[in-house]
Amino acid sequence: MFGDIWSKAVRSEIVMEPVLNIEPTQRLAELRRTVRLYQERYGELSGMIDVTKANAAMASRQRRLAKLEEEVARIQVDINSMSSEVQRIERWVEFCLEDVIVRAKQDHAEGWSPTPVLGFRLWGVGEEALHGVKMPWPERTLVATCLSRGGGEEIPHTDGRCGRLGCGVYAAKLVDPLYTEFDVTAIGDVALGLVALTGKVVEHDEGYRAASATVIALAASLGKHVVLTSDAGTIDGVFADPAVIRCERKIETHGQRLTEMETFVMAHKRRATPWTLAINKE
16 A cells, blocks of 8 residues: 555656645645644545554654664764874874884984985096996986895895995095095095985994985095085086096195195085085085
8 A cells, every 4th residue: 555655646746746845844744734634624534544654654763763863973972082092093103113213223323314414435536437446436426226236225225135344325424544544645546525425324433324425525636636626517527527637736746635635625524514515416
């Protein structure tokens, strides 16, 4: 019987044009008022048994819906509370992870510096290139690779995977140990530079290893000629073609050349600031 009533209702909605744009609850209230009016006018009406059953079914569903809404409200309170707990725990996890990173950096003398770390380097000077210990530098910036394991990983390594002398661009904290280790008084043409180390920087007792280095001041000799410069363009020119050093002034003795080179780069380090480092990197 419900099926017949529903079919008639659907057919009536399809066939009949709505007189007013009435919400379902308003429509239901109007129908009930009309039925009560007819009951007062005509007494017992046929089909009221179905109306009673439908009203009972609707009342039952409304009670169930009210309970579900109460449950949803309680669940939403739990969701809000749990979301707040998750946010607090996320901050705790962040703190723990940051603490682990700080401890690792302290234990392994490793760190990412927000500003460049300054150090000193030596190169051998040839007619065509400036040579580091293991490779020529084609330009004033060198990005490190691991000669044992290649690139694509966090460099310089600190776990010993690439041998006793780990990978990275090396730089010394002082000039004198460099001069002594490489016996610059006995070798030929050399270049001494102040480098800005960036990226991952690993500190050692006498120097650093870094992911990359940029020369910001250069003192280089070729024959008796010496260039002393902190100009980025001039430095680029020397790395591109060391022969340009022969256009610079002469200093007669090798010892005097080495002294002036050291004096120049040391003075530049004392003057260096984050602002001047940024200018030199452009």
